[in-house]
Amino acid sequence: MEIKKIGVVGAGTMGGGIAQVCVGGGFEVVVREVADEFLDKGMARIRKGIDKWVEKGIVEAPAAEKMLAALRGSTDLADLYDCDLVIEAIIEDLDAKTQVFQQLDAGCGDDAILASNTSSISITRLAAATERPTRVVGMHFFNPVPLMKLVEIVRGEMTSDDVHDVIEELARGLQKTPVTVADVPGFVSNRVLMPMINEAVFCLQEGVATAEDIDTVMKLGMAHPMGPLRLADLIGLDVCLAIMEVLHRGYGDSKYRPCPLLRRKVDAGHVGRKAGRGFYTY
Ligand SMILES: NC(=O)c1ccc[n+]([C@@H]2O[C@H](COP(=O)([O-])OP(=O)(O)OC[C@H]3O[C@@H](n4cnc5c(N)ncnc54)[C@H](O)[C@@H]3O)[C@@H](O)[C@H]2O)c1
Numbered sequence: 001m002e003i004k005k006i007g008v009v010g011a012g013t014m015g016g017g018i019a020q021v022c023v024g025g026g027f028e029v030v031v032r033e034v035a036d037e038f039l040d041k042g043m044a045r046i047r048k049g050i051d052k053w054v055e056k057g058i059v060e061a062p063a064a065e066k067m068l069a070a071l072r073g074s075t076d077l078a079d080l081y082d083c084d085l086v087i088e089a090i091i092e093d094l095d096a097k098t099q100v101f102q103q104l105d106a107g108c109g110d111d112a113i114l115a116s117n118t119s120s121i122s123i124t125r126l127a128a129a130t131e132r133p134t135r136v137v138g139m140h141f142f143n144p145v146p147l148m149k150l151v152e153i154v155r156g157e158m159t160s161d162d163v164h165d166v167i168e169e170l171a172r173g174l175q176k177t178p179v180t181v182a183d184v185p186g187f188v189s190n191r192v193l194m195p196m197i198n199e200a201v202f203c204l205q206e207g208v209a210t211a212e213d214i215d216t217v218m219k220l221g222m223a224h225p226m227g228p229l230r231l232a233d234l235i236g237l238d239v240c241l242a243i244m245e246v247l248h249r250g251y252g253d254s255k256y257r258p259c260p261l262l263r264r265k266v267d268a269g270h271v272g273r274k275a276g277r278g279f280y281t282y
Helices: 013-024 036-055 061-069 094-107 123-128 161-173 189-205 211-222 228-235 237-251 260-268
Strands: 005-009 028-032 071-074 085-088 113-116 136-140 150-155 177-182
Touching: 005 013, 005 094, 013 028, 013 036, 013 061, 013 085, 028 036, 036 061, 036 071, 061 071, 085 094, 094 113, 094 123, 113 123, 113 161, 123 136, 136 161, 150 161, 161 177, 189 211, 189 228, 189 237, 189 260, 211 228, 228 237, 237 260
Parallel strands: 005 028, 005 085, 028 071, 085 113, 113 136, 150 177
Antiparallel strands: 136 150
16 A cells, blocks of 8 residues: 555644654655644744754755645545554554544544554554454654654554565665564653663662762763653653653663652752753753
8 A cells, every 4th residue: 555645643742753753755644733822833833843854954955845836734634534554643542542433433534554653552452442453553753853763663463464575664664673572561662761760760769869870871881872860850750660660660660760859859849940840950
């Protein structure tokens, strides 16, 4: 099957970035938000992202014009029903995502592929809520989407080989490097990253070293571009805690228990950069 038109549900941090790389890849894109206010904000961010490509010389002005012409926003999910692929990037909530998947399943053509950008919800579960479980797949992009090269392609229990292959080729067409992973809690990315962050928080809690020194060890000793505690602040400590809880619940293994200090920071509202305060002050 050929993908020509892509729908993106949610124009937040991830949805906006996904829409931008999709128009950048030459696709016609329709973005859906819940209200005009969010849609306007999201569309403005996508346009700004394309302008930035022009400023940096990544894209010529006429090509940018074409991209803008291929981009449309809507608050009506029905405007996505004629898409060949819909990528869902709404809030990380099972009920909200299930509802969107069921609506898309009922409205979209039989051949359409439904993908989710979820970080932690089971693709198999979302697929099972539809009448097309073989045509449901995970496309896990990374923030900021225009810059980050990786897409984890999450194969649900019922995802067909054809759908997997189409999505893999699409990811390459979007100038990303796809890696196929099984539908397990945390996939590969968060299953490896989050326990490392959690362990760094344990080191801080136990007074093994200061936050700055823990980050310095990982930057200078392991060549990480950013220390785990600063990265946690960037991701959001609430997001980190939620993912640790998913891993802990999903595997039933105590090695994934969230560090009490991480929980305390979240309880205090010191959830990182977005709150002006986390392990560091901003
Ligand atoms: N932020 C990250 O670093 C990151 C990385 C990878 C994956 N993800 C995943 O991507 C998804 C989106 O995360 P985000 O950071 O972009 O969140 P966000 O809060 O920035 O954006 C979510 C957007 O979805 C909109 N929305 C909610 N319900 C909707 C609906 N029914 N229809 C259309 N729009 C709706 C909201 O108005 C909001 O603008 C989540 O599943 C998250 O787990 C996030």
